[in-house]
Amino acid sequence: MPTQKITRFMGIEEEEDWTFADADTQYMTHGLHPYPARMIPQIARRLIIRYSKPGSDIVLDPFAGSGGVLVETSLKLPSKLATEEIGARKSYGIDINPLALLLAKAKTTPIKPTLLKSAVKKLLSKVRDEIEAYESGRLHVSAPDFFNIDYWFKPKVKNELQIIRENIKTINCDDDVKNFLKVCFSKTVRDSSNTRSREFKLYRIPKNELAKYDPDVYKIFKENVEKGIRGMEQYYNACEKSQWARPKLLNEDTRDRTSIPKESINLVVTSPPYGDSRTTVAYGQFSRLSMQWLNIDDSSSGSIDKKGLGGIKTKTLEHSLESHTLSLILEKIASKDEERAKDVLSYFIDLNKCLNEISRVTVHEGRVCIVIGNRTVKGFRIPTNQIITELGEKAGLEHDTTHERRIPMKRMPWENAPSNVPGEKVSTIHQEYIIILRKM
Known part of the structure; x- marks a missing residue:
């Protein structure tokens, strides 16, 4: 049950429960x-319902990632602005990571369940037969030879992944089904690799564990596909299937002038990186193995982190950003x-450019909703939420309110050693701020 409003301090409101501690965040194609x-879908859904109308309004996620916000825009949702209307919203998603855009496309493309099941049945049968032939010595497999493949994959795993990859490449089906299968394959690549489980950065399984590590590639792929089909069935039944509701995905950079027209966006819902990729979340590292196996420009995986916010380091601490809190x-x-x-500073210089572009494309009185966490550097907690509020005002985005959210669980330790000094640990991000800005 939502909590009653108990405080309003420095623009931060606690008026309802934003934690969603027991919520299923993997429903439909989110999983x-x-x-x-990832921003949990419950937050995106609440913001979309509260600040946009079905049909006519356009929603933007300028840091789209794997498309969680965009899944929600394509669902038939109600609106607090037009209480009798239920429907999808038009949307744009921007990201510099081509793997993220592939994931977003697969998650937001409704596929008729019977069509998907038919293609999957044929694929799994052929893959199973070929893996059995390979394991019995009746089939020779020529696996790819990209950089460090033998470090991250055992020989048997590598060859069985190649069998799946080739069958996806040659299967006779439409592009939407093929994209869906590629995404299930990408997850199988991660699940069967020599990387530690529940890690986004590339860390290899310890040697003592690696010796007995023997993933069943076919079983993993089959489970991923079957889970994906169940999610797609739910999504297919809940989404708006018309072409207009398909998100427009842009491989662009929000720091630059994007192809989105001026003052065309009614609502922005996004969660930018909390800091530079080198010291926070390494999106390029996360994407590398999948991009290699999917033949997505291999060189770009290494450049994603360099191209991310704060990827190019400033040479001086002199700056013109108008934020007293940042200084x-x-x-x-x-x-x-x-x-x-x-x-x-490099991170905030880039984030400021993004805020200015977001302001350019947002309509007058349109809302900009930003979910962010306050990271710690050298023992100091950075008040990113306050800095965004100050920078946003200079970009023409007036602060409306901020909701505080406790994070019930994250894929990161509650403590880490950012200074790399043994024994010196600080708490990691355990709460987020949902900042609501209004275009002036």
């Missing part, structure tokens, strides 16, 4: 493939480590 630091925290961090202060 098709993992992705780092204060930079001074504190620089007193301990000037280079780390430059990392932080």
